[in-house]
Amino acid sequence: MQVIRAGRLIDGTGAGVQSNRDLYVEDGRIVQIVARGDxxxxxxxxDLSGQCVVPGLIDCHVHLVFSCSQRPLADLTVEDDQQLLLRAVAAGRxxxxxxxxxxxxxxxRGGVTFKLRDAIDAGWIAGPRILAAGSPITITGGHCHFLGVEADDEAAVRLAARHQLKSGANCLKIMATGGRxxxxxxxxxxxYSVAEIHAAVEEARRAHVTVAAHGLGxxxxxxxxxxxxxxxxxxxxxxLDGDVQFDESVAVQMARQNVAVVATLVPLQRSAPVLRAKVLAAMRRMAQLGVAFAAGTDAGVSLTPFDSLHAELAILVAELGFTPVQAIASATGVAARSLGIDNTVGTLQVGRSADLLAVDGDPSQRIEALRNVRRVLKAGKTVVDNGVVL
Ligand SMILES: [Zn+2]
Incomplete structure (x- = not known):
């Protein structure tokens, strides 16, 4: 039996800060949350009584094999899968x-992220839990074709989805449009047409996993x-002219169907200021319409390192009007729900895994306080101590 003593607690549900809570943990899972006591x-x-405890953060969109350099594609092209695996290990840390x-x-590419995920789960190396799409499904010569699976009609998409699932994918990614x-x-x-994307959705449902669609247009x-x-x-x-053309009826449908948006606002900062302002205006409207925002950074792409989630949440607060507690929920409770993993992670509630971080300061007042990571626990085990990955 473990007792995690939180000076302050933000549980990831969107509720406000609680003070002086003791979390009882057995076999890595939270079994009871009570007021501080004997x-x-x-x-x-x-003893985290000097810190604020929040659920372990979830980045809903990363590419562990990408280099984060100015030219990640050029790096990817010249590196073999062993090098990508080593990059992914470092990215996970x-x-x-x-x-x-x-x-x-x-x-x-090449199933690298499946191998990393399994090695982390087996305890060989330190790293986050990984939901891995493997190779994204794209048209011949389409967005990210260099990562693997090209599929050009409904039957081919279905086959590609099945191949990824057979290889070990625990989510799917399909490219609904091209990419920068x-x-x-x-x-x-x-x-892709609706029917083609739906083929991937059907296969994912059969395997009880979720589908992410890349969509710029x-x-x-x-x-x-x-x-x-x-x-x-x-x-x-x-x-079609490359300018922002927001379709409110689609956003309403997203809200109704619980389709979450993963906005990747960190790399958007490098877009032309006029375009960025229009995209942000559309996103503010989406939030008003009730579309869920699940936080994700696209870490690995140009100049977007794997610790960028703090910056993503700061942008949600500064540009989209989220409160800090709402921004934290988008990277915890909302993220877990959108990925279909809210039974295990995302909130600090009874029955969930004791995945959490302890930070100095109060991130419910200043979201930037999330950067002051003192300690990280995964399933009740300390994996980061005083900022150092163990
Ligand atoms: Zn991406």
Whole structure:
């Protein structure tokens, strides 16, 4: 029996700060949360009474094999899978050091992220829990074709989805539009029809996993929503002329179907200021319409390291009007729900895994306090102590 003593506690549900709580943990799971009191003499006390405790953070969109350099694609092209695996190990450690105890990897190559995920689960090396899509499903020559699976019609998409699931994917990624990183792909036009995306959705449901759709253009966002994906990545609402063309009816449908947006606002900072302002305006409207925001950074792409989630949450507060507690929920409770893993992680509630971080200061007042990571626990085990990954 372990007792984790929190001076302050933010539970990730969106509720405000609680003071002086004791979390009782057995076999890595929270079994009871009570007001601070006497601790049984045989219990192992983890004293975090000087800190604020929040649920382990979830980054819903990373690429552990990408280099975060100015030219991640150029790096990827010249590196073999062994090098990518080593990069991914380092990336996972960086995320864990920032209190990110779960990541969803939305595109690797050669099954590298499956191997890393399994090695972390087996306790060989330190790292976050990983939901891994493996190779994203894309059209021939389409966005991120260099990562693996090309599929050009409904049957091919179905086959590609089955292959990824057979190889070990515990989520799927489909490219509903082209992307900025892939020369020759079209960011504004849809890559797939509703029926084609739906084939991936059906296969995911059969395997009890979720589907992420990359969507920059409005046409692809519309198709992905209609097809019933779980999250839409980036969601920049680009019209055919490349300017922002927000479709409120699609956003309403997203809210109704619980399709979450993973906004990846950190790399968006490097877009042209006029475009960025229009995308942010569309996102503010989406939030008003009740679309869930699940926090994700696209870490690994150009100049976006694996500890960028703090910056993502700061942008949610500064630009989209989230309160700090709402921003924390988007990287914890809301994120877990959007990824279908809220039975195990995302909130500090009875029955959930004791994944948490302790920070100095009060992030409910200043979201930047999330950067002051003192300690991180994963399933009740200390994995980061005084900022050092163990
Ligand atoms: Zn991405």
């Amino acid at each position: 601790v049984p003499s045989d219990a192992d006390l983890v 960086q995320a864990l050091g920032a209190g990110i105890t779960t990541v969803r990897d939305l595109g690797g 990183m892939t020369p020759g792909s079209n960011t504004t036009l849809a890559q 409005t046409a692809g966002i519309r198709n992905a929503t209609e097809a019933g994906v779980n999250t839409i990545e980036h969601c920049n609402w680009l019209g």
